[in-house]
Amino acid sequence: MNAPVHLAAPPSPTELVALARSRALPDRQRLLLGVAALCDAAPPTPGDPSHAVLGEIFLLLAGQAERDIRRTLSECLAEAAWAPPALINMLALDEIEIARPIIARSPVLDAPALLRVLIETTLDHQIEVARRPDLPNDVCEAVVDLGQMAVLSALASNPTARIGDNALHRLIEASEKIAALRSPLARHPRLNAAMAERLYAYVGDALRQSIGERFRVDDPDLASAVAHAARQATPAPPEAHAAPPITDAERQEMDRRLVAKLKASNQLRPGYLIRAIREGRLSLFQHALAELGGFSAEQVRRAMQSESANPLLLACASVGIDRAVFPALLQEIRRLNNGLPKGDLPASVLTQGLGAAAPSAAA
Numbered sequence: 001m002n003a004p005v006h007l008a009a010p011p012s013p014t015e016l017v018a019l020a021r022s023r024a025l026p027d028r029q030r031l032l033l034g035v036a037a038l039c040d041a042a043p044p045t046p047g048d049p050s051h052a053v054l055g056e057i058f059l060l061l062a063g064q065a066e067r068d069i070r071r072t073l074s075e076c077l078a079e080a081a082w083a084p085p086a087l088i089n090m091l092a093l094d095e096i097e098i099a100r101p102i103i104a105r106s107p108v109l110d111a112p113a114l115l116r117v118l119i120e121t122t123l124d125h126q127i128e129v130a131r132r133p134d135l136p137n138d139v140c141e142a143v144v145d146l147g148q149m150a151v152l153s154a155l156a157s158n159p160t161a162r163i164g165d166n167a168l169h170r171l172i173e174a175s176e177k178i179a180a181l182r183s184p185l186a187r188h189p190r191l192n193a194a195m196a197e198r199l200y201a202y203v204g205d206a207l208r209q210s211i212g213e214r215f216r217v218d219d220p221d222l223a224s225a226v227a228h229a230a231r232q233a234t235p236a237p238p239e240a241h242a243a244p245p246i247t248d249a250e251r252q253e254m255d256r257r258l259v260a261k262l263k264a265s266n267q268l269r270p271g272y273l274i275r276a277i278r279e280g281r282l283s284l285f286q287h288a289l290a291e292l293g294g295f296s297a298e299q300v301r302r303a304m305q306s307e308s309a310n311p312l313l314l315a316c317a318s319v320g321i322d323r324a325v326f327p328a329l330l331q332e333i334r335r336l337n338n339g340l341p342k343g344d345l346p347a348s349v350l351t352q353g354l355g356a357a358a359p360s361a362a363a
Contacts, residue, residue, distance in 0.1 A: 010038040029069040032061035036076060043082035055084030062087060071098045078105040085113070092117050096124040103128040111136045112265045118142055119262060119272060123150065130154035135161040138261065144170050145258035147246060149178055157184040165190075172199050186211055248283075255284040259291050268292060270320035277329060282336045292319040304333070308343040 011019070011034040019031040035057065044051045062070060074091045077083045078101035088108040092099050093116070102109065103117060103125065114132070117125055118139070129135070130143050131154050140163040143155045155161060156171055163171075168188070172195055175181035185191065185199055186207045193215045200211050246254070262268040268291060276285040290300045293315055303311035309330055316326055327345065334340065 010034065010041045025064065025066070028061060029065050032058070032065055032069065032073065033076075035061070036073060039082060040076070040080065043080070046082065051082075051084070055086050058084050058087040059090065062090065067095075067098070070094060074098045075101045078102055079107070081107050083108050089113050089116070092125075093121060096122060096128070099125055100128055104132060111139050112267060114139045115142055115262065115265050115267050118146065119267060120275070123148065126151045127154045130161075131158055133158075133160045135163075137162050137164040137167065138265075140164070140167045142258060142261050143167075144174075145254050145261065147174075147251070147254050149180065152178065153180045153184070156181045156188065159187075159189050163190060165192075165195075168195060169198075175199065175202050183207060252283055252287075255281070255287045258284065259287040262288075263291050273316070273319070273321065274325065274329060277332045277336070280336060282333070285333070289315060289319065304337060304341060306341040306343075309341045309345055310343070312341050313345060 016031065016034055016038070019027045019034060022028070022031075035054075039054065044054055062073060065073070070091065074094070077088065077091070083106070085108050088102055088106050092102045092106070092109060092113065099117075099121070103114075109117075114129055114136075115138075117129055126143070126146065126148060127150055129139065130151050135143075135155075135158060140155060140161055143151055144167050146152075152171060152174060155163070156175075168185075168190055171181060172185060175185055182199065182203045186196075186203055187210070191199070196211045196215050200208055203211070259268065262272065268288060270292065273285055273288050273292070276282075276288060286297070286300050286304065289295065290297055295315065300315070303315050306312065312330070312333070313326060316329070317323065321329065330341075330345070
């Protein structure tokens with residue numbers, strides 16, 4: 001982990017006033033770092049009314065700052081408890097080199113903000129979230145729901161994550177298919193004897209010895225556990241490191257759980273539907289559309305399989321998808337869904353606007 005970057009000595013009031021009067025971009029950036037240095041020297045109180053004003057100033061200046069300045073600001077504010085949440089959230093969603101210090105260390109990032117990073121950013125951001133010290137269990141659950149091998153490995157290798165038994169059990173089950181999870185899970189501080197017996201079936205001799213010594217389990221007991229697990233397990237993949245594809249039922253359940261968590265944390269928004277389709281995750285799109293629109297899974301399924309694009313058009317409109325976005329979205333959906341739904345979009349609907357559709361529109 002990189003050492004924190006400390007802000008320079010705060011500028012004098014005269015210097016700040018001169019910088020504030022300047023319209024030059026370098027001066028605006030110096031003003032940003034100058035205000036940050038001033039706050040670092042005398043941290044503002046979050047309950048103070050001026051704290052909200054300060055946040056707006058930071059957002060305005062940071063939005064105008066070049067990449068290198070945002071990166072420096074991120075490193076400087078990574079451990080600042082006084083930093084405005086809106087600014088920290090913005091930096092956490094920036095490109096990964098800027099976001100990394102904030103995701104890794106900022107005390108201002110809470111569970112809802114971390115969930116937003118998980119769903120709105122890149123794989124590198126997701127890995128950084130999974131590595132975050134003292135990661136809350138609800139975020140751990142969301143990481144497991146993502147099902148991304150590299151992100152799961154990062155979580156399994158995070159000994160400080162406050163991962164609950166359910167999420168840890170699911171990681172152990174995933175280790176049957178993902179060999180990279182086995183070694184960190186075998187050494188995980190939250191592993192208990194019951195979990196160890198299950199994991200024992202998937203690991204090699206060295207890790208079996210380590211598990212046996214740690215939990216003082218007799219080898220006959222462990223051998224019995226291996227035999228039991230082998231009877232239940234599917235055939236091993238041809239290569240030890242190659243994970244077989246997740247089944248449709250498993251993917252549907254993972255997507256359902258992820259959408260439920262996003263809804264519970266108020267992070268499920270129309271833009272997430274667009275992102276799901278861009279990432280080729282049709283099942284996730286369907287679950288999210290049903291949750292956002294109050295539709296049943298069957299209503300969404302029928303809209304997706306319809307001979308007309310109108311039901312899906314109206315369903316998307318009812319949850320806030322802009323009419324200008326829908327034609328491109330429909331094209332991507334058809335690419336993923338064997339050309340369905342069929343039919344042309346009515347010109348009158350496109351020219352007059354979609355309006356708000358009733359939830360029954362997806363029926």
